[in-house]
Amino acid sequence: xxQVMQIPQYQHVQEGEDFTTYCNSSTTLSNIQWYKQRPxxxxxxxxxxxxxxxxxKQKRLTFQFGEAKKNSSLHITATxxxxxxxxxxxxxxxxxxxxxxxxxxxxxKP
Amino acid sequence: xxKVTQSSRYLVKRTGEKVFLECVQxxxxxxMFWYRQDPGLGLRLIYFSYDVKMKEKGDxxxxxxxxxxxxxxxxxxxxxxxxxxxxxxxxxxxxxxxGSNQPxxxxxxxxxxxx
Numbered sequence: 541x542x543q544v545m546q547i548p549q550y551q552h553v554q555e556g557e558d559f560t561t562y563c564n565s566s567t568t569l570s571n572i573q574w575y576k577q578r579p580x581x582x583x584x585x586x587x588x589x590x591x592x593x594x595x596x597k598q599k600r601l602t603f604q605f606g607e608a609k610k611n612s613s614l615h616i617t618a619t620x621x622x623x624x625x626x627x628x629x630x631x632x633x634x635x636x637x638x639x640x641x642x643x644x645x646x647x648x649k650p
Numbered sequence: 651x652x653k654v655t656q657s658s659r660y661l662v663k664r665t666g667e668k669v670f671l672e673c674v675q676x677x678x679x680x681x682m683f684w685y686r687q688d689p690g691l692g693l694r695l696i697y698f699s700y701d702v703k704m705k706e707k708g709d710x711x712x713x714x715x716x717x718x719x720x721x722x723x724x725x726x727x728x729x730x731x732x733x734x735x736x737x738x739x740x741x742x743x744x745x746x747x748x749g750s751n752q753p754x755x756x757x758x759x760x761x762x763x764x765x
Contacts, residue, residue: 549690573753582740583693585753628692632751636700639709640685642692 544631546641554649559616561644563629570632572605572612577643578625586614619648653677656741656757664765669728671760673741680746682724683754684708684716686737693740699724700746731764738762 546563553559563572571590575583587596589605589612596603602615612631616623626643633639657672675682681700685693685708695708697716705716713735717725724743728735738761742754 546692571751575754582756582758583742583754585755588753630693630754636751637698637706637708638683638695638751638754640693640695642690 544629544639544641546629546644548644549642550645550647552647552649553619555621556618559619559623559646560613561627561629561646562611562613563631563641564611565631566610567633568609570609570634572609572632573630573638574603574612574614575628575630575640576625577628581625583628616646619646621648621650624648654741654743654755654757656739656760658760659758660761660763662763662765663728663731665732667728667731669731669762669764671726671728671739671741671762673724673726673743673757674722675724675743675755676722677743677745677755678721679743679755680721681744681751681754682718683742683744684714684724684726685740685742686710687740687759688737696726733764736762736764 573588574586577583593607594605600617604613626645628643629641630638653676655674683698684696699705699718715727740759741757744754745752
């Protein structure tokens with residue numbers, strides 16, 4: 541069945557370093573959403589990408605959707621301790637079912 | 651702001667018990683979801699509902715059922731709880747607008763332990 545693979549599972553960076561997490565699907569996605577879950581919290585929506593090749597930015601965060609709509613990435617420039625948490629992608633198939641990636645847990649050392 | 655409320659933050663039950671997890675949303679959302687979250691596995695969809703009395707199986711429906719009698723409430727039922735159902739359960743809701751699924755809003759989760 542459809543699934544979304546997300547890598548890496550963990551990432552430890554020094555504050556100020558960059559961070560990237562990747563999601564890949566074997567089949568075309570209708571759209572992809574990104575969520576952040578702080579330790580002890582629940583997932584919070586960050587952004588949705590719909591168009592092929594779409595790139596969106598939120599301050600230090602850059603989100604990309606691949607040309608074939610099968611992969612996506614989230615890049616954080618110059619990480620801060622407030623970026624700590626688990627980042628999930630969620631791919632939508634056939635406009636009716638979401639599959640979440642397994643998440644990338646980011647730890648930022650001050 | 652959207653509010654998704656789950657009835658319990660922590661719950662401890664015994665093997666074989668019938669367990670009810672309740673979720674209420676206050677934004678008139680059409681879609682509601684139940685996930686379980688386990689370390690290294692992310693969020694796995696158990697069931698979702700796109701309208702009252704409508705339900706669809708997700709990835710891992712075995713051992714679970716759901717009920718949506720009112721638009722604002724979506725219940726997850728463990729028919730006969732087993733220890734492998736010990737997990738964090740997350741409820742979410744979203745708007746369905748113009749043929750497109752909108753962002754999901756999550757509750758705080760219920761950490762369920764089956765002894």
